[in-house]
Each structure stands twice: as structure tokens, then as C-alpha cells.
Amino acid sequence: MNQKSSGRLDALVARAQQDKAEREKGYRERALKMYPWVCGRCGREFTAANLRELTVHHRDHNHDNNPLDGSNWELLCLYCHDNEHQRYVDATPGKDGGTGKAATHNPFAGLADLLKRE
Incomplete structure (x- = not known):
């Protein structure tokens, strides 16, 4: 890749990251105003001192679905999120980033033969 292409790619990535941060800031601020600062799963309470550990979870897993009424959001701590x-x-086939095929390697395949030799 030449320097000019690399510069364009870097600029595109930076812009995408900036756009994502702006979107997140908008719905995060709205969710924090709408809902109590409590994790919706474990019930941990948050204050201004540790609010950075409280995240906005999209119930349908679509980060672009941000209705104004907040119906697609729930506040979760980092761990629950x-x-x-x-x-x-784990529940979605093919979402593991792999091929979706079962593992075929058996690390103990030749173990019986190795044990018989000794």
C-alpha cells in the first residue's frame, strides 16, 4: 500500500471512530438521564465517581437502533454487558467469528499407542 492510500485509510478509520463516539455519546447521555444509575442485571448502583463503568446495552444488539423513548436500551455494568x-x-450459530464448523482436532488421538510403547 502506498503512502497516499495509507493516509486515506487512516483518515477513514479515524472518521468512523469519531462518528461512532459521537453516536454513543448521544444515546449514552440520553439513557443516563432516563434511567436510574443501576445495572439492570446485578443491581449494582453507580455514582458520578464510577459512572464510566455503567454502559448502555442495545437489547436487539443493533447499535444504530436508538429510539428516542429508550426502549432498546438498558444500563448494564461492564461485567454484565x-x-x-x-x-x-454463544447462542447465535456462526457468530463466533469462525467457520461455524465443529472442531475436528483430537489432541489425545495417538495417546493409547504412545502408552502401549512404554
Whole structure:
């Protein structure tokens, strides 16, 4: 990749990150005004001192679905939010980033033969 293409790509990535941050800031601020500062799963309460650990979760997992009434949001602590997304990945076939095929490697395949030799 030449320097000119690399510069354009860097600018595009920076712009996408900036746009995402602006979108998040908007719905995060609205959700924090709408809902009590409590994790919707574990019930942990938050104050201004630790509010950065409270996140906005999109119930339908679509970060572009931000209705003004907040019906697609719930406030979750970092840990519950990570857990919710991992449960979604585990429950959705093909969402694991892999091929969706079962593992075929068997690390103990030759173990019986190795044990017989000794």
C-alpha cells in the first residue's frame, strides 16, 4: 500500500471512530438521564465517581437502533454487558467469528499407542 492510500485509510478509520463516539455519546447521555444509575442485571448502583463503568446495552444488539423513548436500551455494568454479549455470541450459530464448523482436532488421538510403547 502506498503512502497516499495509507493516509486515506487512516483518515477513514479515524472518521468512523469519531462518528461512532459521537453516536454513543448521544444515546449514552440520553439513557443516563432516563434511567436510574443501576445495572439492570446485578443491581449494582453507580455514582458520578464510577459512572464510566455503567454502559448502555442495545437489547436487539443493533447499535444504530436508538429510539428516542429508550426502549432498546438498558444500563448494564461492564461485567454484565460483557456477559450479555458473550451469551449472544454463544447462542447465535456462526457468530463466533469462525467457520461455524465443529472442531475436528483430537489432541489425545495417538495417546493409547504412545502408552502401549512404554
